[in-house]
Amino acid sequence: MHHFDESIDLLAERILEYAKARTRLDPIPLNFPKTEEELRELCGPTITPDGIGGTRALDLFIDVLEPASLSVDYTKYLSFVPAAPTEAAVLFDLVVGAASIYGGSWLEGAGAVHAENEALEWLRSIAGMPVGTEGVFVPGGTVGNLSALHAARHDAKTRLGDARPQRFAIVASKESHSSIKAGAEVMDCDVILVDTDDQRRMTGAAVAAALDEHGDRICAVAATSGTTNLGVIDDLRSIGEICRERGVWFHVDGAYGGAGLATERTRPQFDGLELADSFIVDPHKWLFAPFDCCALLYRNPDKAVAAHAQHAGYLAFLDAHGDRNPSDYAIHLTRRVRGLPFWFSLATHGTDAYTTAVDITLDLADAAAEMIRNVDYLELAHEPSLSVVAFTRTGWGPDDYQAWSEKAMNEGLAFVTPSRLDGKPIYRFCFINPRTTTDEIAEIIAALA
Numbered sequence: 409m410h411h412f413d414e415s416i417d418l419l420a421e422r423i424l425e426y427a428k429a430r431t432r433l434d435p436i437p438l439n440f441p442k443t444e445e446e447l448r449e450l451c452g453p454t455i456t457p458d459g460i461g462g463t464r465a466l467d468l469f470i471d472v473l474e475p476a477s478l479s480v481d482y483t484k485y486l487s488f489v490p491a492a493p494t495e496a497a498v499l500f501d502l503v504v505g506a507a508s509i510y511g512g513s514w515l516e517g518a519g520a521v522h523a524e525n526e527a528l529e530w531l532r533s534i535a536g537m538p539v540g541t542e543g544v545f546v547p548g549g550t551v552g553n554l555s556a557l558h559a560a561r562h563d564a565k566t567r568l569g570d571a572r573p574q575r576f577a578i579v580a581s582k583e584s585h586s587s588i589k590a591g592a593e594v595m596d597c598d599v600i601l602v603d604t605d606d607q608r609r610m611t612g613a614a615v616a617a618a619l620d621e622h623g624d625r626i627c628a629v630a631a632t633s634g635t636t637n638l639g640v641i642d643d644l645r646s647i648g649e650i651c652r653e654r655g656v657w658f659h660v661d662g663a664y665g666g667a668g669l670a671t672e673r674t675r676p677q678f679d680g681l682e683l684a685d686s687f688i689v690d691p692h693k694w695l696f697a698p699f700d701c702c703a704l705l706y707r708n709p710d711k712a713v714a715a716h717a718q719h720a721g722y723l724a725f726l727d728a729h730g731d732r733n734p735s736d737y738a739i740h741l742t743r744r745v746r747g748l749p750f751w752f753s754l755a756t757h758g759t760d761a762y763t764t765a766v767d768i769t770l771d772l773a774d775a776a777a778e779m780i781r782n783v784d785y786l787e788l789a790h791e792p793s794l795s796v797v798a799f800t801r802t803g804w805g806p807d808d809y810q811a812w813s814e815k816a817m818n819e820g821l822a823f824v825t826p827s828r829l830d831g832k833p834i835y836r837f838c839f840i841n842p843r844t845t846t847d848e849i850a851e852i853i854a855a856l857a
């Protein structure tokens with residue numbers, strides 16, 4: 409099976425044809441999940457001793473499997489954090505697959521890693537972090553947060569030596585993402601969840617109080633620049649200053665919201681981010697890259713290397729070569745050069761196009777908030793922040809929310825799922841797709857009457 413023949417030639421044509429048609433698809437359908445039984449029935453056996461053939465397998469994907477998988481770039485997919493990769497980024501993902509590049513070491517992936525680093529450099533510059541800040545693309549915010557927090561704890565351990573505590577702890581806010589808790593669990597660390605202020609922001613004062621109480625047990629403070637539920641940015645400046653003063657690692661989770669740095673409209677809200685020791689942003693969320701892609705940056709890359717670099721006889725050749733390797737910055741060794749589709753799209757369109765696209769989604773959020781203010785059956789649950797608009801439906805309980813969302817999904821009206829705020833149901837729109845229109849928002853709002 410390792411040779412090129414007519415059947416592969418045909419397959420290449422059909423696969424490229426599919427890719428072309430999918431990037432051109434308008435409108436993009438939401439699609440609908442099926443049960444495992446239904447899928448087994450529709451597909452029949454796919455893994456057989458003789459193989460079913462590439463054409464048949466591709467047909468199964470196009471006719472059965474893809475329609476049973478939701479399109480994250482469906483324009484009325486406003487749940488969770490959707491995705492809207494650019495055509496250029498999606499197409500280049502095919503190139504990354506075809507090129508067979510190992511992205512773990514500079515020696516093996518130099519050219520591709522150089523391009524990834526160019527994209528990281530742009531993120532560094534808009535984040536206002538100092539020159540010398542370096543990093544790597546990892547699969548997602550969860551791995552990005554875990555890798556940064558592990559580096560933070562490693563640094564604290566090294567610094568404290570024999571005086572180190574039995575068990576470290578991480579400070580985060582009650583609005584922080586579930587991955588901070590998940591990461592702490594992996595690290596066997598405690599998480600101290602501090603209260604937020606009346607705008608649901610973590611503040612320096614709250615962090616200072618936690619540091620006073622827990623002292624050297626705290627190895628990192630994890631602030632959020634754009635909470636998933638509400639888009640709220642913590643008070644990065646006051647938190648960053650306290651962390652500096654106390655010598656505690658300052659991590660900023662911008663997995664969703666970091667894209668707000670791309671425009672002057674929201675960049676000032678990130679004031680203080682330049683103090684961060686580590687920062688993440690997911691280009692696969694609001695920066696229009698395909699899954700999976702999280703940029704992880706370290707102010708002091710040496711500290712990341714100290715925590716993450718793997719050493720072994722079979723890797724000694726790479727050590728002897730003396731390069732900075734992407735594998736040294738996170739919990740991984742082998743890696744796909746997953747930053748390349750993002751780099752290609754940035755290089756193709758230029759950073760101004762990113763500013764414009766983020767601005768369009770901010771306009772959509774403004775428009776949605778205005779529509780919600782103008783109807784009596786909906787009420788904003790929080791002042792809209794970044795591109796998240798959270799609201800309640802007057803008179804509805806949790807079951808009504810669930811039922812409406814199911815119905816909207818089944819009828820192909822929209823993919824809008826309930827969330828919770830203070831234990832009560834809310835809806836939230838998360839706008840990251842510049843292809844969404846205000847007419848589509850109006851249609852959803854009307855359907856909630």
Ligand SMILES: *Cc1c(COP(=O)(O)O)cnc(C)c1O
Binds near residue numbers: 551553
């Ligand atoms: C989405 C998100 C994460 C997790 O990122 P994944 O890429 O899904 O692993 C972490 N933090 C925040 C604030 C997020 O919105």
